[in-house]
Amino acid sequence: GDRILAVVRGTASNQDGHTVNISTPSLSAQTAVYQSALATAGVDARSVGMVEAHGTGTSVGDPIEYTSLSRVYGVESPCALTSVKTNLGHAQSASGTLGLIKAVLALQHGVVPPNLHFTRLPDELADIDTKLFVPQAITEWPASGQQPRRAAVSSYGVSGTNAHAILEQAPATPTTFADHDGGAEPAAAASLLFPISSTSADELRRTAGRLADWVHAHDDVALPDLAYTLARRRAPRPVRTAVIASSQPELTAALREVAAGDSPYEAAVGRDDRGPVWVFSGQGSQWAAMGAQLLATEPVFAAMVAQIEPVIARECGFSVTDAMSSPQIVTGIDRVQPTLFTMQVALAATLKEYGVLPGAVIGHSLGEAAAAVVAGALSLEDGLRVICRRSRLMSRIAGAGAMASVELPAKQVLSELAVRSIKDVVVAVVASPQSTVIGGATETVRELVAAWEQRDVMAREIAVDVASHSPQVNPILDELTDALAELNPMTPDVPFYSATQFDPREQPVCDARYWVNNLRNMVR
Incomplete structure (x- = not known):
């Protein structure tokens, strides 16, 4: 997943309102914005160990800000007071962002950097009773073990706008594949997809060659991390291809093949930003344990199956999770069709999580139910009604034709x-x-x-089991119409090409009549 640098626990902003003049801050407004941010974050001010102040170094603004901070932070325990302006000067509209970056780095490394050129507080501030301190040297900031490190960041606008954020140390990251003994990858990460892209076929070859050299030179590379970075952290260029590999030598060889080719997998090179067309298969595409590995390795896939599981159990009387995991191929039309539907919808959700979105969808026979859900023409609940009630009625005429x-x-x-x-x-x-x-x-x-x-x-x-799309299904068509009478068809989010209607370009209305035609009419 994403590398989390810090957690933004809460933010707040307000306005000074009426003051002596536009350049004079409001002490009460500053105090209020701190308290509001802390309340939003749900944390106690005593847990904040560092405050990155606005700190412009002016004789008017600094005393007011120091006084307001002393009323909220450093009341009972020491709290470091810093400002990145001592390092870089006033960055104007970017000053708040720089302060945020500095606070994140301090949280990450457990170190508070010193304020440059600071020697002592002015006399009018030295007498304020507070445990705020300005670090004059690198100050260690060890974790307490009871709670994460927390920092506060302030940024003020010249017209009187005050902003305050509460940051928290990032949570501990889970063990990655590279953290295993010897850097070995678990068996579940068998084959991975490594997409590469560039501005032309020649540049694509050069990119593949450079990447092959880099992979070859890094024995400790974590392939899942590399695949993730290439897929999610690189903007795709117009000319694209991909290789599949499960080991460093295999990946190096595949990349060198692309680099050396006269045409780098020309058939697989994409030149269009409209997205791929997703095709949803009909009955007969099932196999034993077809969802077992995805259930074990893809959280989004498993979550979608878990969402569907109780509906199929209620409508059809079996566990679709068991059917997808079983070493025996699923049989019986009333089990096969809901299982295929689940596989297709869960795969679609997984692809979307990886950033792959359909440019259009089309389905074959029962595959149109999943296609309709993915396109947004039906809700997931309505799609399940279609596939479960369709297959249940069809099981009653099993052997017909x-x-x-x-x-x-x-x-x-x-x-x-x-x-x-x-x-x-x-x-x-x-x-x-x-x-x-x-x-x-x-x-x-x-x-x-x-x-x-x-x-x-x-x-x-x-x-x-049944001769679909023929007169053999006529006996159940009236019942299917009644069973799907409460469907709520929607306008698709992406083009949905119908294999049921005479003109596939005509946008279908996925009501009960459509699904009766889907079962009875020719698939074309």
């Missing part, structure tokens, strides 16, 4: 069905310009497959 794939254009298949006067089989899916899926009565489907095979046309029956 058959489906087969044939390497023929859809128009030719339709022509052959018409010539043979076949009414109980239809074109279910236009898979590609040269590939078609038919569905309908089992015996008729098998007769067609046999006839095509005799002509040396590639054809095979597909293992399915």
Whole structure:
């Protein structure tokens, strides 16, 4: 994750209001802004060990600021009082930012730097009863063990605006892969993606070569940290590619291959900022333990599955987490479809967490439910209603009909069905310009497959529970309409291309009628 330098516990700002003149600060307003920031932060002033003051060094402003600070900080315990203006002078509008940076560094290193050129307090301030002190040498700031180090930072505007922030030492960072004995990486980090980009193909090759040299020279490099930095901490340039590796030698070799290539993976080089099109698959794309590794290694993926788990348990009566983790492939249409939906939605959430956003989405058959959720056309709750109730009704007609794939254009298949006067089989899916899926009565489907095979046309029956997108699903369509009557369709956030409607460019309205058509109509 992000490297946290410090925690901003609370901030506050106010205005001096009416004063003697514009250059005279308000002691009461300054005191009030300190107390307001402390209240917002929820911390006691006694826990603040350093105050980075505005400290302009003026005979009017400094006594007022010192007096106001003494009323809040250093009342019972010592508190260092500093100002970065002794190092750099007044940076005008950037002075508050510099003070913040100085305070963060002090919190990080446990050291308060000295105030340059300070010798003693003016007589009118020396008599104030306070434990505030101005460090004249480097001062150690050890952690107490009971609470983190805390610092306060002030910045004032010439027109009377006062700002105050309470900072806290950053929390302890978790152990990284590189912290393991011998620098070895755990097995869970098997393969990682390393994206690289540049302004041209030639520059991309040079970038890959330089990175390969650097990786080769650093035996202790933590590959997960490098992959994270390349993916999240480098602005992508127009020409891009990526390599996959699980070890330092493998990464070095892959980068050198890019550097030496005549064309650096030209097919994988992106030149468009519109984002990738996400395609959501239909039934048959499941495999054993398909979510096990992601559940163990990707927190966002696991959190999304945990959010979905109780809904599927209530609607379908099984644990989708167990189904995705099981060494046995999930079976049964009422389990397969909700499991695939969960896998797709959780993968989408994970990709978004890594900064990968879709330029458009499209789904195949049941995949349209997950696509609709990711596009924003349906809420997650409504998407779950669609997939759970659809699959539950389909399980009641399991065994109805058959489906087969044939390497023929859809128009030719339709022509052959018409010539043979076949009414109980239809074109279910236009898979590609040269590939078609038919569905309908089992015996008729098998007769067609046999006839095509005799002509040396590639054809095979597909293992399915139900012949979707055919008349075999007609008995459950009215019930599906009723089950989805309460859906609340929304306008998609990204383009959602429909595989159900005749014109895929027409924006779908994902109501009950749409999902009935999604189950019954041809996928194209």
